[in-house]
Amino acid sequence: MAESWLLLTVSTAGAPDSLRVQVWRRLRSLGALYLHQSVCLLPERPETARALHRLLDRVRHGGGSGRLLHVALSSPGEEAAITAEFQRERAAEYQELLDRVPEFTRELSAERAKGRLTYAEVEESEADLARFQRWLAKIAGRDYFDCPLRSQARSAVDRCAQDLARFEAEAFSADTHTPAKAPSRPASQLRLAEEN
Numbered sequence: 001m002a003e004s005w006l007l008l009t010v011s012t013a014g015a016p017d018s019l020r021v022q023v024w025r026r027l028r029s030l031g032a033l034y035l036h037q038s039v040c041l042l043p044e045r046p047e048t049a050r051a052l053h054r055l056l057d058r059v060r061h062g063g064g065s066g067r068l069l070h071v072a073l074s075s076p077g078e079e080a081a082i083t084a085e086f087q088r089e090r091a092a093e094y095q096e097l098l099d100r101v102p103e104f105t106r107e108l109s110a111e112r113a114k115g116r117l118t119y120a121e122v123e124e125s126e127a128d129l130a131r132f133q134r135w136l137a138k139i140a141g142r143d144y145f146d147c148p149l150r151s152q153a154r155s156a157v158d159r160c161a162q163d164l165a166r167f168e169a170e171a172f173s174a175d176t177h178t179p180a181k182a183p184s185r186p187a188s189q190l191r192l193a194e195e196n
Contacts, residue, residue, distance in 0.1 A: 019063065033089070052068050
């Protein structure tokens with residue numbers, strides 16, 4: 001079945017520079033494919049249509065202009081080429097995430113080797129894992145054509161979560177099995193005990 005597409009043209013000429021940056025950031029977060037400067041293409045989905053309509057409202061209120069067109073590609077070869085471009089962009093993003101994941105595992109291994117099985121290390125690693133999970137969710141949110149690396153990236157982040165769960169259990173065990181020190185007694189109490 002042929003895909004329906006949204007073609008967006010935007011001009012921020014004469015508008016504040018901050019508007020141009022906002023438009024660029026929003027289009028990038030949606031995974032828009034730039035065909036030319038200020039001309040982008042996205043697959044037509046309810047969420048992309050809503051996001052582009054909101055973006056156009058912001059552009060117009062900020063002093064810019066734009067147009068959103070519904071288009072169909074008549075050539076199956078052209079549609080396949082466009083879809084492949086979307087997939088290449090997502091593959092690059094998933095690969096960047098996959099390239100960073102081994103550092104997470106190395107860090108936990110290094111902390112184990114140093115005997116630093118502490119709550120502070122668990123907390124720090126939880127923050128790193130949450131960043132990976134948010135990053136993965138953002139990429140997946142703009143992965144309109146099921147890039148093959150998606151499942152590999154998801155598995156890698158799941159393995160990080162499992163490794164962290166093991167590290168946390170080890171830290172808990174180390175913390176709860178540390179022998180408690182005998183409370184120190186003031187010198188006056190020690191003298192009294194010796195005298196009696």
